[in-house]
Amino acid sequence: MRAVISALFAVIAVLLFTCVRCYAQEPDFGKESLYDALPEEAREMLDESGITPDGGAGSVGIGEILRAIGDAFAENADKPLKMFAAVTAVILLSAVLAGASDAAGMNSGVYGLVTSAAAAAVISAYLADITETAQTAFNAASDFMLVYVPVMAGVTAAGGHTASAAVFSSVTLTAIQVLSRLISSAVIPLTSCIIGITAAGSIDPELHLDRLCDGIKKFVVWGLGLIMTLFLGILSVQSMITASADGAAMKTLKFAVSSAVPIVGGAVSDALNTVSGSLILLRSGIGGFGIAAGVCVMLPAFAAAVSCKFLLFAAGVVSDLFGCETAGRMIRSGENAMTVVLAALACVFTFITVSSGILLAFCRS
Numbered sequence: 099m100r101a102v103i104s105a106l107f108a109v110i111a112v113l114l115f116t117c118v119r120c121y122a123q124e125p126d127f128g129k130e131s132l133y134d135a136l137p138e139e140a141r142e143m144l145d146e147s148g149i150t151p152d153g154g155a156g157s158v159g160i161g162e163i164l165r166a167i168g169d170a171f172a173e174n175a176d177k178p179l180k181m182f183a184a185v186t187a188v189i190l191l192s193a194v195l196a197g198a199s200d201a202a203g204m205n206s207g208v209y210g211l212v213t214s215a216a217a218a219a220v221i222s223a224y225l226a227d228i229t230e231t232a233q234t235a236f237n238a239a240s241d242f243m244l245v246y247v248p249v250m251a252g253v254t255a256a257g258g259h260t261a262s263a264a265v266f267s268s269v270t271l272t273a274i275q276v277l278s279r280l281i282s283s284a285v286i287p288l289t290s291c292i293i294g295i296t297a298a299g300s301i302d303p304e305l306h307l308d309r310l311c312d313g314i315k316k317f318v319v320w321g322l323g324l325i326m327t328l329f330l331g332i333l334s335v336q337s338m339i340t341a342s343a344d345g346a347a348m349k350t351l352k353f354a355v356s357s358a359v360p361i362v363g364g365a366v367s368d369a370l371n372t373v374s375g376s377l378i379l380l381r382s383g384i385g386g387f388g389i390a391a392g393v394c395v396m397l398p399a400f401a402a403a404v405s406c407k408f409l410l411f412a413a414g415v416v417s418d419l420f421g422c423e424t425a426g427r428m429i430r431s432g433e434n435a436m437t438v439v440l441a442a443l444a445c446v447f448t449f450i451t452v453s454s455g456i457l458l459a460f461c462r463s
Contacts, residue, residue, distance in 0.1 A: 132387065135245035137238045140394035149390045150383070167397070174231075174402040181224035182409040185429065186416055188216045193420040217428040221410075222293050225435055228402050229289050232439050233282065235399035239446055240278040242395060246388045247271055253381045254457060261340035266457050269336065273329035273449060280325070281442050285318055289435040296431035308427060315434040322445040330452055337460045385454045392450040400443050407436040 133141060144150075147162055192213035247270050255263035292311045410432045417426040 131245050132242075132249060132384075132391070135242045136391055137234075137395065139398065140238070140391060143394040143397075144387075144390060147390070149387060167401075170397045170401040171405060174398050175405040177224055177227055178402065178405040178409045181220065181406065182413055184220045184224075185217060185410075185413045185425070188213060188220060189413070189417050189420055189422045189425050192216075192422050192425065211424070213422060214424040214428055217425045218293060218296070221428055221432040222290070224406070225289065225293065225432060228399075228406050228436070229286055229439060231402055232399040232443060233286055235396055235443065236278060236281050236446060238395045239392060239450065240274055242388075242391060243270070243274045243450065246384075246391070247274075250381070250384055250388065250454070250457065253384060257381065259340070262337055262457065262460060265333065265336040265340050266453070269329060269333045270449075270453050273326075273333075273453075274446075276329075277322075277325065277446055277449065280322075281446070285322070285438060285442050288314055288318060289438050292431050292435045292438070293428075296427055308430070311431050311434050315437055318438050319441045322441050326445050326449055330449065330456075333453055334456055337456050382458060385458045388454050389451050392447055396443055396447045400440070400447075403436050403439045403443065407433055407440065410436065 136144070143166060147166065247267055251263040251267040254266065292314055295307050295311050295314075410429050414426055414429040414433070417423075417429060
């Protein structure tokens, strides 16, 4: 009997020693690869804020967030300001020439065409730079998600939520690929089409092509919103179902281990709870890091687009004050183009944020 007890204690000691050897080093799950998937500017913003995959974004205060937003707008408002100055100069020059031609009894209709062409050239040149910045942000977000989603799903599966991890991985990767392909092949090219259609409509205002541009803007905005709502709805419903199933399976496993394994069953069950709690903290840190990384990737392009839209609105006010209707139509078309870009940016960022939040909310145990 004494020999049996001694052998049992020896087995327990070996098991405990093995567990210590196995869990002495925290699993990485590919966390370091998250940094490599980000552009240099986003990495610098995260380092300055002290955001890491281990700690998440919980230590960032509201002051640091507001300061980062202000810095982003200050760094990306240069080109929109130049565009505003150039468009305003075109409006003022057109108003002076139109007034001089009216005083001389000359036909001022040609000045409207020249003004429209000049405004279209200026606005198109600056919008091309902003849409290129947005396209770069979309590509960076897509590349980051291809790394972030498997890491997040791996940590979730290691914590016992295998079905939830599978749903999150499949739905999120599919949605990101669909959105990335749609934005690159359709949404971004439509911004140039809006400017071109308005410029063509300036030659003959009776065509009323402005309504076509408004229709394109509404179609794109509603289409992106519908696609995002569809994927988020699927992810929410499936996560709700799989989280309940995973939770029940985990409780059954803990009960079985605690009841079936003699002597050390309770200790093993407590060890499972400890490991599960550690993985929850790790998943929360990676989820917070992913959301913060999405902000850092999208913020420069978002700041540039918002600045451009606001200054185009200001230029539209100037054109109305001087009665320059042709330039006003081009400016409104530029606003429509920026609305499309902002809708695409908001759609991608919202999906990154909400999909991570859904996983964190439903897999809390």
